[in-house]
Each structure stands twice: as C-alpha cells, then as structure tokens.
Amino acid sequence: MTEQVLIASRLSDGLVVFLKRTAGGSLEWVATLKDAEIAESDERAAELLEAGEAAAAEKQVIIDPYLIDVEREGGGPFRPTKFREVIRCLGPTIRVDFGTQTEGREA
Amino acid sequence: MYHYDEYDHALVQDRVKQFRRQVERRMSGELTEEQFRPLRLMNGLYLQLHAYMLRVAIPYGTLDSRQMRKLAYIARRYDKGYGHFTTRQNLQYNWPKLEETPDILSELAEVEMHAIQTSGNCIRNTTSDQYAGAAADEIEDPRIWCEIVRQWSTLHPEFSFLPRKFKIAITGCENDRAAVKVHDIGLIMKRGEAGEIGFEVLVGGGLGRTPFIGKSIRSFLPKEHLLSYLEAILRTYNQIGRRDNKYKARIKVTFHETGAEEFTRLVEEEWALLKDSALKLPKEEMDRIAAHFEPPAFRVLDAAAPESEARKASDKGFASWLRNNIVSHRASGYSIANISLKPLGLPPGDVTSDQMDLIADLADEFSFGEIRVTHTQNLVLPHVESNRLPELYDRLVEGGLGTANIGLLSDSICCPGLDFCTLANARSIPIATQIAERFADQDRLEAVGEMQIKISGCINACGHHHVGHIGILGVDRKGEEHYQIQLGGSATEDAALGKILGRGFKADEVVDVVEKIVDIYLGLREGDERFIDTFRRVGLGPFKEGVYGAS
Numbered sequence: 314m315t316e317q318v319l320i321a322s323r324l325s326d327g328l329v330v331f332l333k334r335t336a337g338g339s340l341e342w343v344a345t346l347k348d349a350e351i352a353e354s355d356e357r358a359a360e361l362l363e364a365g366e367a368a369a370a371e372k373q374v375i376i377d378p379y380l381i382d383v384e385r386e387g388g389g390p391f392r393p394t395k396f397r398e399v400i401r402c403l404g405p406t407i408r409v410d411f412g413t414q415t416e417g418r419e420a
Numbered sequence: 421m422y423h424y425d426e427y428d429h430a431l432v433q434d435r436v437k438q439f440r441r442q443v444e445r446r447m448s449g450e451l452t453e454e455q456f457r458p459l460r461l462m463n464g465l466y467l468q469l470h471a472y473m474l475r476v477a478i479p480y481g482t483l484d485s486r487q488m489r490k491l492a493y494i495a496r497r498y499d500k501g502y503g504h505f506t507t508r509q510n511l512q513y514n515w516p517k518l519e520e521t522p523d524i525l526s527e528l529a530e531v532e533m534h535a536i537q538t539s540g541n542c543i544r545n546t547t548s549d550q551y552a553g554a555a556a557d558e559i560e561d562p563r564i565w566c567e568i569v570r571q572w573s574t575l576h577p578e579f580s581f582l583p584r585k586f587k588i589a590i591t592g593c594e595n596d597r598a599a600v601k602v603h604d605i606g607l608i609m610k611r612g613e614a615g616e617i618g619f620e621v622l623v624g625g626g627l628g629r630t631p632f633i634g635k636s637i638r639s640f641l642p643k644e645h646l647l648s649y650l651e652a653i654l655r656t657y658n659q660i661g662r663r664d665n666k667y668k669a670r671i672k673v674t675f676h677e678t679g680a681e682e683f684t685r686l687v688e689e690e691w692a693l694l695k696d697s698a699l700k701l702p703k704e705e706m707d708r709i710a711a712h713f714e715p716p717a718f719r720v721l722d723a724a725a726p727e728s729e730a731r732k733a734s735d736k737g738f739a740s741w742l743r744n745n746i747v748s749h750r751a752s753g754y755s756i757a758n759i760s761l762k763p764l765g766l767p768p769g770d771v772t773s774d775q776m777d778l779i780a781d782l783a784d785e786f787s788f789g790e791i792r793v794t795h796t797q798n799l800v801l802p803h804v805e806s807n808r809l810p811e812l813y814d815r816l817v818e819g820g821l822g823t824a825n826i827g828l829l830s831d832s833i834c835c836p837g838l839d840f841c842t843l844a845n846a847r848s849i850p851i852a853t854q855i856a857e858r859f860a861d862q863d864r865l866e867a868v869g870e871m872q873i874k875i876s877g878c879i880n881a882c883g884h885h886h887v888g889h890i891g892i893l894g895v896d897r898k899g900e901e902h903y904q905i906q907l908g909g910s911a912t913e914d915a916a917l918g919k920i921l922g923r924g925f926k927a928d929e930v931v932d933v934v935e936k937i938v939d940i941y942l943g944l945r946e947g948d949e950r951f952i953d954t955f956r957r958v959g960l961g962p963f964k965e966g967v968y969g970a971s
Contacts, residue, residue, distance in 0.1 A: 322467055322471075324446070324447070324453075324518065325447065325517060325518055325519050326471065326472070326517040326518060326519070327467055327468075327470075327471040327472035327516075327517070327518060328470065328471055329470060369453070370452070372449070373446075373447075373449035373452070373453075376453050376467065377453075377467070394899075395899060396838075396899065396900070396901065397469075397838060400469065400838055400839060400847075401469050401470065404470060405470065405839035405840060406839055406847065406850060407767055407839050407847075407849045407850055407853070408767075408839075411470070411500060411515070412470055
C-alpha cells in the first residue's frame with residue numbers, strides 16, 4: 314500500500330504543517346515532511362485524519378487537514394506522489410528561496 | 421487623483437477595527453474556520469497553497485508615490501520583500517500572516533488603501549485604461565467614472581451577496597486598453613449626436629470556463645444616468661441570476677440564457693423606475709469628483725526632445741525601449757513611460773520592495789508622483805517629459821526595470837498557477853519564463869512584433885488565455901501538467917476568443933510549439949502584418965498543419 318501523511322495549514326500564518334505524534338503520544342504539528350509521521354496502514358492514516366480533524370475543530374490551530382500519499386525510492390526521503398503536493402510541501406518551483414525547500418525556515 | 425473624504429476614512433478605519441476583532445476571535449477559537457472564512461474573504465484574505473494571500477485593491481490601477489512606498493514597506497515588513505501585480509490592476513502579497521493582517525490593513529488605511537471587495541460575490545475593483553488622463557485618444561478621463569462607480573458600489577447593501585462576483589471596466593476611448601469586452605459590464609465612453617458625453621454599455625463578457633465577448637445593450641447612455649443604469653443591470657442580474665450552480669452564476673450565463681433582447685428589455689424596464697431617482701447624478705457631484713482628476717500642471721514644452729533623439733541615435737538599448745515602452749502623450753513634450761515587469765527569468769508582475777521604492781522615487785521626480793498599474797501586469801509613469809526619457813531609462817535599468825518588451829512576445833500575462841494557487845492544475849509561470857528565454861534576443865523579439873501570450877494554470881482563466889493571440893491553458897492529465905494552446909484571441913476593441921489548436925502538449929514541448937507557431941506566422945506574414953492579422957487572414961489551418969503535420 315501507499316504510505317500517507319496528514320497535511321494542513323497553520324492558522325496563525327497559513328504555512329504548511331504536518332502531523333507528528335510524539336513519543337508520549339501527544340500531537341505535534343511540524344514544518345517539514347521529513348519530520349511528519351508516516352502512516353503505513355489505512356487504519357493508521359484514518360487515525361491521523363481523525364486526530365487532525367479533531368485538532369482543527371477543538372484547538373483551532375490548524376485548518377483544512379487532509380491525507381496525502383507519499384512514496385520513496387530505496388531508502389531515500391518520502392515525497393508526495395502528486396505533483397501539486399510536492400510543490401505544497403517544498404515551496405514554489407520558481408522561487409526556490411521560499412518554502413521548506415530552503416530548509417530551516419523560520420518557525 | 422482622488423483623495424478620501426471623512427466618510428471614506430471612517431469607513432476604511434472602521435473596517436480595520438472590525439477585522440482586527442474578528443481575527444482575535446478566530447485566533448482564540450471563538451470563531452471556527454467555517455464562520456471566519458467569509459469574513460476574511462470580505463477583506464481580501466485567501467488561504468493559498470503555501471500561505472495566506474492578501475489581495476490589495478488599487479482602484480482603477482491608479483497609485484501615487486506615497487502609496488507605492490507603503491506597498492514596498494508592507495512587503496518588506498510583513499511579507500517576503502516583494503509583491504505581485506495582477507490582471508485586475510491589484511497587488512497580491514503571497515506570504516502574509518493572519519495575525520499580522522489587521523496591522524497590514526491599518527498601514528494601508530493610512531495611505532487611503534484597503535482590501536475590501538477584492539474577493540466575494542460583490543462588485544470588485546473597477547478597472548480602467550492605464551493611460552487615463554494622459555492618452556491622446558481619450559474623450560474624458562475614465563477614472564472620474566471609475567471613482568463614481570467605486571463610491572456607489574462600496575458596501576452597496578443590495579449587491580453585497582450577488583449570485584457571483586462582478587467586474588466592471590471602463591475605457592475613455594474607443595481604443596480599448598482595459599479589455600472591457602471581457603468584463604461583466606464594459607463601458608466605452610462615446611460622444612452622442614449633439615457632442616454630449618456618455619457610454620456605450622456592454623454586458624455579459626467574461627472568461628473562465630464559459631468565455632463570452634460582451635454584447636452592447638445600449639449604444640449611448642448619457643453620463644448622468646450611469647449609476648441608475650448600472651443599478652438596473654445589477655438588480656436584474658441579482659433577481660434572475662442563477663444561485664443553484666456556481667459555474668452558471670455569472671451574469672454572462674444569465675445574459676446568454678435569457679437572450680440579449682429579453683435581458684435588455686428587463687434592464688430598460690427596471691431603469692424606467694430608477695432613471696430619475698436619487699441615482700441621477702447632479703452636475704455638482706460629477707464636477708466634484710472630476711476636480712480630483714484635474715491634469716497636473718504640465719509645462720509648456722516643445723514637442724522636440726533633442727536629448728532623447730541624440731541618445732536614440734547612439735544607444736541601441738535606449739532606442740529599443742523608446743520604440744516599445746514609450747507612448748505618445750496628449751500634452752506636447754510629454755510621454756507615457758511603461759515599466760515592464762517582465763524581465764528575463766522572473767515571474768510576470770512581481771516587483772521587489774526596493775524596486776517599488778525606486779518607482780515611487782521616479783514617479784516623484786519624473787511623473788508628478790503618479791503611477792499606474794496595467795491589466796497586463798506592468799506599471800506606467802503617465803506624465804514624463806520626453807526630453808528626460810534618457811535619464812529615466814538609466815535609472816530604470818539600474819533597478820532592473822529597463823526591459824524593452826511592452827506588447828511583444830515576452831510581455832505575457834500569466835496567473836500564479838500551481839506554484840501558488842490552490843485552484844491551479846498546472847504551473848504557468850515557468851512556461852512564461854521559458855518562452856521569454858527562448859525569445860530573449862531583442863532583434864528577434866522585435867522582428868516578431870506585437871504578440872500577446874496569455875497563460876492560465878486552470879480553466880478559471882485568470883491569465884486571460886482565451887483572449888491571447890496565443891493562449892496557453894494548463895490542465896492536469898493523469899497527474900501530469902499538460903497544456904492546451906489556442907490561437908487568435910484578442911482582448912482589445914476587436915475582442916475575439918481564441919480557437920483551440922488541437923491536442924495538448926507536455927510541459928517540455930510548449931516552448932517548441934510556440935516557436936513553431938511563430939515561425940509559421942513569419943513564413944505567412946504579408947508586409948508588416950501582426951500575428952493576429954495573419955491569423956485572421958489564414959485561419960487555424962496552416963498552424964494546425966505546421967504543428968501536427970499534414971493529416
């Protein structure tokens with residue numbers, strides 16, 4: 314099956330964030346795909362979506378959570394399968410100085 | 421230009437305060453996104469692919485230097501140091517933070533600007549001829565009428581929840597530089613039989629997934645009746661326009677489904693009730709607004725410009741800029757100077773904070789502080805002394821703003837596309853920059869001559885592809901970016917919709933196809949025909965054959 318990641322926009326600044334569960338089980342919104350939790354089963358993906366939607370409804374820190382398919386070649390980093398989501402994850406292709414493609418973007 | 425009175429100031433300040441409170445309530449969780457979304461959209465704040473996007477209204481594309489400096493400051497302080505000028509003569513910031521947006525709106529209010537009605541199903545910013553008040557061919561400055569429409573349409577209670585968005589464009593002369601025939605309402609200033617001034621009224625134009633060229637429903641409307649007639653059109657549309665289907669909700673669909681004759685009858689019937697109401701403009705009110713648009717104090721100058729002539733003879737780059745970017749002005753010894761925002765390798769319409777500051781300085785030094793935005797995503801200094809053009813050119817070149825390509829192939833209109841927009845299916849900016857790079861040679865560019873390339877990243881047609889001489893539409897084909905090409909469109913007084921060439925192309929084929937089309941045109945051109953003239957003479961056939969091979 315295809316792995317999935319939960320993506321959303323952060324309310325305060327609109328920037329793209331991904332869902333991650335910490336070791337303690339609490340939810341954290343991280344700024345880069347490499348730090349996101351990769352759901353390896355449909356059940357786990359559904360749990361992520363549910364957690365994301367609950368977070369959007371209750372805590373109001375993120376907007377529009379949804380699942381995207383990701384894949385990787387060999388042991389390389391995960392990348393979205395859809396080109397739209399690649400751009401969304403990395404930043405505009407015509408301004409490579411913006412977005413997470415620069416790494417270490419401001420928090 | 422127009423300056424706010426106490427009512428304008430109060431209205432804009434109140435809106436900033438209101439929105440600040442709404443943002444606080446959203447941030448605290450008191451409002452859900454579903455509740456907040458329509459409120460932020462009413463203030464021009466969208467959520468895009470990477471971040472929020474704030475669309476700032478630039479009424480009829482007119483700015484002064486103080487406003488331009490403020491736009492530069494906002495870009496630097498609250499965004500990433502640049503702004504993007506759009507086909508609606510507005511400016512978009514691509515990276516504002518929600519929590520800072522009230523501060524941005526407060527900064528804008530200081531210089532009589534805002535983002536009200538830049539989104540939503542209301543009457544949007546009225547657009548106009550970028551050469552208004554300077555053009556040699558205009559009957560009257562159309563901005564007077566744009567401003568009257570702005571005051572009437574701002575927070576108009578009856579028209580705040582129309583079936584769909586609504587766009588009005590006004591041109592002061594028959595040469596249409598404002599694409600009025602592809603607007604919901606297009607107004608063309610005309611003279612009546614006794615020499616009086618009024619408008620021809622067009623309705624039902626538009627692009628998007630169902631493109632139409634607007635049709636004339638009244639050949640002459642005396643100007644004092646402008647608002648009552650607009651109100652009659654809007655009221656008719658508001659009553660019979662479709663609210664059941666978003667894609668059939670624009671007036672163009674209502675107009676064409678109802679039929680021009682019947683729709684006109686309904687408008688005229690409504691107008692009979694409104695014609696002599698309070699909407700009839702008193703002369704004093706027309707004069708009051710017109711006074712804001714009095715021409716600046718032009719000096720009495722000789723038409724000859726020896727400095728420019730001398731430089732032209734010795735400097736090929738300057739001569740080229742003069743030929744392509746400079747337009748004659750109504751006042752002797754003055755010129756209209758276009759500033760291209762289509763330099764090689766950069767997104768069409770983007771301008772940095774430093775460049776905005778430079779343009780503001782140049783406006784003060786050369787153009788009575790005035791700046792215009794064009795619907796083709798360029799800027800204009802409308803009133804420059806012709807003899808000072810060499811000086812202006814040098815300053816522009818220093819700031820990376822000396823590109824001499826207005827109206828040429830590399831001066832394309834281009835939407836943000838999939839690089840920024842949530843609606844897009846494909847990228848458009850890389851297509852624009854790749855085409856410009858292929859035709860980077862100035863001699864070749866000028867040999868091709870007038871050519872309008874317009875590129876949209878989806879069917880919504882923000883990049884006006886239907887009315888490009890060459891129109892390019894990005895589509896998603898099985899997850900891959902694909903591009904359809906149309907030929908023969910025009911957005912001017914001879915407006916026409918392009919015809920689809922044939923099957924689409926992959927992203928890496930588009931530039932070759934454009935080059936092929938240009939070569940076919942050059943092979944067929946008679947005399948100094950423009951591409952569009954040749955296309956109209958020979959039709960789609962030779963281009964289809966040349967691109968796809970004889971069938």
